[in-house]
Amino acid sequence: MSTTATVAAPARAAAAPRLSALVVARNEAARLPACLVSLAPADEILVVLDRSTDASADIARAQGARVLEGGWELEGARRNAGIAACTGDWVLEVDADERVPPALWDEIRRVIAASAHQYHRVRIDNYVGDRLILHGWGGSFGTTLKPILFRKGAKHWRGQRVHPGLDWTGTEGERLTAHGIRHEVDRDISDMLRRLDRYSSAKAADLLAEGRIGSLPDNLRRCASRIVKCYIGRKGYREGGWGLLIALCAGLFPLLSHLKARLEPERHRPAPPG
Template identity: 40%
Template sequence: MKLSALVCAQNDEARLADCLRGLEFCDEIVVVADRCTDRTQEIARHFGARVIDGIFPLESQRKAAGVAACLGEWILEIETDEHVDAALAYEVRAAIHGRPAGDWFDVPLHNYVGETLVRRGWGAGLGEVLAPRLYRRRVKRWTARRIAPGVVLEGRHAGALETPLKRRADPDLGHMIARLNRQTSLRAQDLADAGDVRSLVGDMGLGFARFWTSYVWRQGLREGELGFLIALMAGLDAVLSGVRARHLLKLRADAAAQPAAQLAQVGFAGRR
């Protein structure tokens, strides 16, 4: 039973080799290189991967293109900051060859900040602790978004694996803040395109709810300062995304109004 590994990359030369090294147990590796200007494609081909070059503005487009290129009956979906060790590789193979009574498996994730394993508090697009990463082809699809697209699964749930994926979420706190900045920029574009823009008060309410969910319900408080920071970022994500979305809509409205104003001026000058 053929197994495809799917990796989506965007200028990830610094961490791609370590990611692909853990996928050599798969029958094929497919790397979607989205607007890469570094050595991503070269590194991927060095590991025998099939490279799909393209321009994919939406994360959902990248993943869909990758799935379409996979030839295996089963797909293991991996991010460039994640690593599959030997124990997980063995469990993945055993799961798909053991006549699974379903079409997709959840895979646990261990998220590291630097060298510290942070088990609790993740959410709001900052990290996952369990995700459907092993699935039959054509079972999984994504909603059209630039970041953190929603997932739609068809078929039957086959259960969850026990061995976690290891994810180097952030090498340091500066990287966490930079990731939040990039994430809110992309999410703001999604919100503006969908017209899903709330008031500042609404964003603050959502931000508080996310902070409480991360810090209390998901027990981020047990992770000390890092747990508090993750919860704070989850709340700020909602507020910053909303502020940036409203600003973006204003810029778009101003840009659309300029041609009309210029035409009006030309018409007035003609009448004179």
């Protein structure tokens, strides 16, 4: 009696997760091209342009990116709009002044293919001009790790103008630290001080909108503690004068925000909606 063997069909391999690269920008025509080139390995690139008046939209489309244009008063709102428009299973959220090196893409693909978690922090290498500054960042003026790799739906920005808070769904997985994103944070000292001015003005508007400008003694203490934390705790002293400058800016950020809200409310109070 003959028998017929039945051979099971091989299991179909699970499809690799799709990854969307998200860039939120405003008038970044000078820095956007290099950023988009570095994002080419993504399955999708989405550029959100907030009230841009330069050639950013044309540059993005020419490099194959989808473009979402609009006007958002709050940073959190514009970033949430970008996340919602992404079609990938995972999102890598970067800024126009950041570059993702080729070696990091292998690490990203490895992590999202196997991760049981909802988000991961990625190493950030901060440059002032051509100088890499490794130590001393903090106090809302810079960071060396950011939670920018996440599953669609896991990350929600809060409604603030500068450094909005985050709400997460799920757990944090391993940190990607073997390779860092190049962040061209400032061109020089003058650029750093202009950034401090912009950030503190936006924060003053947030404080006024939320009705919590605080007291001068509390903000003097915050200023002092941030300077010590960045310069000593985060080893800014290892960067010499650069570390001191970063520590001073980190400490001055809450103090200047408070003083602008208290002394110049008419200049920083948000306009009523509508």
